[in-house]
Amino acid sequence: MPEAPPPRLDEIDALLLDLLQHDADRTLHDLGERVGLSPSAVQRRIARYRRDGLITRQVAVLDPHRLGPTVLATVLVTLDQESFEHHRAFAARMRADAQVQQCYRVAGPWDYVVVLASRSMRDCGRAGDRLFKADDNIRRYETLLVFDTVKTGLALPPPLP
Amino acid sequence: MPEAPPPRLDEIDALLLDLLQHDADRTLHDLGERVGLSPSAVQRRIARYRRDGLITRQVAVLDPHRLGPTVLATVLVTLDQESFEHHRAFAARMRADAQVQQCYRVAGPWDYVVVLASRSMRDCGRAGDRLFKADDNIRRYETLLVFDTVKTGLALPPPLP
DNA sequence: CGTCCGGACGCAATAATCTTGCATGCCCGA
DNA sequence: TCGGGCATGCAAGATTATTGCGTCCGGACG
Structure with a gap:
């Protein structure tokens, strides 16, 4: 079982992780300046986050509407049969x-x-059909079309001290 | 008005963006191999994505449960007064x-x-109180506690060809 | 049909950044 | 008080990113 206890983090870790969650392509030098460490110390901490699985990956965030017309939706779904397999x-x-x-x-x-x-x-409707309508184990689903994205991201709040 | 028309993208752009959306710390060399371009050509394309605002930022994704105990929730909210200001x-x-x-x-x-x-x-309850209960313009809200994250990310599907 | 121009490319040199070895200092337990 | 473990800064060394340059299309225009 690779379920190690969460490594304990000091205040600098919290700062670093917060910075990285919002902008991960700062240089080690830049990060070091902000948290008061040398680039190599920062590098070693980040390497540790990766080893510990704390940072799982790094991704580029795209602007949906720059990519072309985009329709977002949140869908609420209730299954029919609740079995584990379903x-x-x-x-x-x-x-x-x-x-x-x-x-x-x-x-x-x-x-x-x-x-x-x-x-x-249209694409959204077809996705709904494909994912939910074609599945006869879905009792009901409701599509909430998104007018506007007020806030987006995957950032987590800092750990309680 | 900085609202330029979405730049048109060829197949290589779609491939690159897809790769970057899922793992943004590949080297230019690596990316180039996968899409059949030289590192410098890849670099120039990515620089263009940034200039065009297509890639807005790059972020580190954290594993919530590695950071310590974590409670996620989705909350459905209905305002009372619908004015623009509210x-x-x-x-x-x-x-x-x-x-x-x-x-x-x-x-x-x-x-x-x-x-x-x-x-x-407890923290979750207090957040709900702070954000929704304390606001007397909220007619109703419903908290759907998350048991399990099946899939997460901010990746967008490729543009229609 | 030929020429010009803009844009994208690869290559190679340069610049920037990351990575690692090493010596030092600190904190904690024996 | 004396180690041992651990994190740090510094300074190479290795990797990676950036840029200048010459070339190669493909479309516009004469």
């Missing part, structure tokens, strides 16, 4: 689909919240 | 709060979908 199959399908940006299994009357990214309204 | 104020508050990871304004009976990240269940 859940597994549903999750696998979400993971495999390029238009599914995020998918969370949630508590309450809805089973899943899905964030869908499409290139047109 | 919406602006709400949006500003979402953007300013570190525990709000994402916030979308949506169509339908709900006005907003909010993704909340907290360090404990």
Whole structure:
């Protein structure tokens, strides 16, 4: 079991991680200046975050509407049969689909919240059909079309001290 | 008005952007090999994406549960007064709060979908109080606690050819 | 049909950044 | 008080990114 206890982080770690979560292509020199460390010390800390699996990857964030027409939607989904196997199959399908940006299994009357990214309204409808309508194990789903993205990102709040 | 028309992209651009969206710290050499270009050609394309605002930033993605105990939730929110000013104020508050990871304004009976990240269940409750309960312009909100993250990321599907 | 021009390319030199070996200093436990 | 482990800064050394230059298309125009 590779489930190591979360490594403990000092204040500099919190600072560094916060910086990296918002802008990961600063130089080690720049980062070092901001947190009061030398570039090599910063480099070693970051290497440790990677080893520990704390930083899983680094990604480029695109502006959806610069890429062309874009339609975002959040979809609330309730499965019919709740068996383990059905859940597994549903999750696998979400993971495999390029238009599914995020998918969370949630508590309450809805089973899943899905964030869908499409290139047109029509494309969005077809994604919904493909992902939810074609699946006869889905009891109900509701599509909430996104008018406006107020805030986006994957940043996590700093650990409680 | 800095709203230039979306620059047109060839197949190599689509490939590159897809690679960068999923793993942005490959070397130019590596990227070049995968798309069949020299490192410098890749570099110039990426520089152009940045200039055009297509790539807005590069971020490190953290594993929530490696950082310590983590509670995620999606919150559905309906405002009371729908005035422009009330919406602006709400949006500003979402953007300013570190525990709000994402916030979308949506169509339908709900006005907003909010993704909340907290360090404990208690913390989550307090965030909900702070963000939604203390605001007397919120008619109703519903918190969907996240059991499991099936898929995460901010990747967009490739443009239609 | 020929020429010109803009844009993208590869290569190679240069510049910037990252990585690592080493010696030092600090904190903690014996 | 005396180690041992660990993080640090500094200074090479290695990798990677950037840029200047000459070339090669492909379209516009004479």
